[in-house]
Amino acid sequence: MPDSPSRRRLLGGGLALLGSALGTPLHAGDDFEGDPFQSLPWPGMRREFLGTGTVVFDERVQVRGPAFAEDPMNVPITVSVRALDAVDRILVLVDRNPIRRVLEYRPRQALPAVSFRFKLEQASPVRAAVRTADGVWHVGGTWVDSAGGGCTVSGATRKDGSWSQTLGLVSARVFEASPDPSGTGAFDTTGGQARVRVRVMHPMDTGLVNGIPAFYVSRLVLRDGDDHELMQLQPYEPVSENPVFSFDFTRRPVGPLRLTGIDNNGNRIDSRID
Known part of the structure; x- marks a missing residue:
């Protein structure tokens, strides 16, 4: 079956469910380190932004966005976390943006949920990495298709x-x-x-x-x-x-x-x- 955004979504959902059910990190023994989107930048992103701690792909971290970004300078994204206790930090990352780190959120007395819009340079996985008090990173994501150009155009x-x-x-x-x-x-x-x-x-x-x-x-x-x-x-x-x-x-x-x-x-x- 050829690779496609729809296949990535299906694969991502299946592996996220598996990772959540097992409650352990996904290490598939391949170059993608178990990434459900099989994104080449992910292993480097994981090391750069999440360090050497434990990372799990987790369905409880929900990232919602459009299937296609009609306006790549204003892509709506909502991140919400359910049934995870003691959320300390939420980090939003985009694999194929020239600037991959989009936003960091510390909820304090708020709920672990945030909505905003961002600029998308090309079709990419959009991820939320959620750190809990035990130091574990729980990662969820969605695929957003785009004609591109959001980061290199003035507002x-x-x-x-x-x-x-x-x-x-x-x-x-x-x-x-x-x-x-x-x-x-x-x-x-x-x-x-x-x-x-x-x-x-x-x-x-x-x-x-x-x-x-x-x-x-x-x-x-x-x-x-x-x-x-x-x-x-x-x-x-x-x-x-x-x-x-x-x-x-x-x-x-x-x-x-x-x-x-x-x-x-x-x-x-x-x-x-x-």
Whole structure:
């Protein structure tokens, strides 16, 4: 059978189930180190980003995205983790991007779930590596097809020059509802959970466009009204222009919330969310 995205999805799902059922790392004895997508960059990525610790492919790490990226500069991705305790860190990686690390998320008092958009250079596995308190990395992923070019094209606000007028502005909304378990992104009002969605105005330049250096938000922290840290986020260059992030909580955080951050040029972000 010829290789194809659909075959990779099927293979990935089967091996992920096997790895989760066994509760052990998958080492197939081949060049892919048991990777369900059989991606050549994976062994190097594993060593670079996950180190020498234990890695398992795990169906409980769910990565949802489109089968085809109609807009490679704005590819929606949702990562959610179910039935894993003590999640310390979530790392999103894209095998075939020129910049493979997309985002690092530390949930703190939030649920281990995050939604955002990113730039995709070509068809690739999109992965989430989730580290638990025991030091084990649990990896899930999905295949996203694309015509490509997302990382090497300047954004709209860079083209028209409007980015300098809106740089660092924050808008936000709190939803007092729980995500629909069907995974469609809809909400029902009976679950008692809350979602916080924030948008930060920033060009998020990758540095791969001629004459435009890398310029991106490098750190965001959300705190509640009692100054408790709710979550910590480290976006990297592939996150989309004017990024929007969604975070879930078991209950509505005590307000007013405060979002602070910084970009790689030292510009600060500080916004109160009522």
